[in-house]
Ligand code: HPA
C-alpha cells in the first residue's frame with residue numbers, strides 16, 4: 599500500500615532494540631556448529647517453531663540460551679553487522695542499541711571479546727552504509743545491584759563507545775528502586791539513562807523509573823495508561839515511551855494487535871514511537887512492526903509521520919543532527 603511504501607521510505611530512528619534479540623535462527627545454528635555446541639533443537643526450523651511465548655520469562659529463557667552460541671569477537675561482529683544491514687534496508691538512519699554485558703560476562707565472555715566485535719561492525723556500517731549508532735549498556739534486573747555496579751566498572755575502557763545505560767530482563771519483583779545506586783553512578787559519569795518499565799510491571803514501576811532512576815526515556819511503558827496521573831505527567835514532560843508492538847503481542851502483554859494502545863497514547867499527546875525490541879524472536883524488524891499497526895489498527899498517514907518524527911526527536915542525537923532528519 600501507499601502507507602507501507604511511505605513507512606519504508608521515510609528516514610527513521612530505532613530506540614529500543616536488544617542486539618542479542620537480533621540473533622536469527624540461521625546464525626544461531628551456524629555458530630553452534632562452528633563452536634561444537636549441541637543445541638536442544640533438531641534444525642533451524644525447530645528453533646523458529648520454539649518461539650511461542652506466554653510471558654516475558656518464557657521468552658527470556660530462550661533468549662539467554664540462544665546467546666550462548668556467541669563466543670568470539672567475530673560472532674559479535676557478525677551479529678551486529680547483520681542488524682545494521684537490516685537498518686540500511688529499512689531506512690533506519692540512526693539506532694540506539696542495547697547490549698547485555700552480564701549475559702556474556704556470566705559465561706566467561708569478557709568485554710574485550712564483545713566490544714571490539716561490536717566496534718568493528720559499527721565502524722564498517724558508518725562508512726559503508728551511513729548508519730549512525732549509539733550503544734546502551736543494559737543491566738539485567740534479575741541480578742543484584744552490586745553485580746550491576748561491577749558491570750559498569752568493567753566497562754570503563756569502553757565508556758567512549760557508550761551513550762546510555764538501561765535496565766532489562768524480568769521486570770516483576772525487580773523494581774527500578776533496586777537500582778537507584780548504580781543509576782546515580784552512571785548519571786555522574788555522564789551517561790543518559792533509560793529503563794524498561796510498565797511492560798509487565800505496574801504503573802508504579804514507571805513512576806520509580808522517573809522519580810528514583812531519573813530516566814530520560816521509559817522502555818515500553820504501555821501500562822502507564824492504567825494511571826491517569828502518570829499519563830498527565832508523561833504528556834506534560836514529554837517523556838518518551840519506546841513502544842514495541844510485536845513484542846507486546848508475542849509476550850502476551852496484549853491478546854490481539856487490535857487491542858494495542860499505541861495510537862491512543864499518541865492521540866493523548868504522549869511522545870511514543872515504534873520499535874522492534876527483539877526482532878528475531880518476535881517476528882519482525884521495525885518496518886514489520888509498523889505494517890502490523892497499519893493492518894490491525896488503521897494507522898493514518900498523520901499518525902505514521904508523528905511516530906517517525908518522535909523516533910528522531912526522542913533519540914540522544916545532538917539537536918543539530920536531529921534537525922537533519924526532522
Ligand atoms: N523486556 C525485558 N527484558 C528484555 C526484553 C524485554 O522486552 N528484551 C530483551 N530483554
Ligand code: ZN
Nearest residue numbers: 616766817875
Ligand atoms: Zn526491550
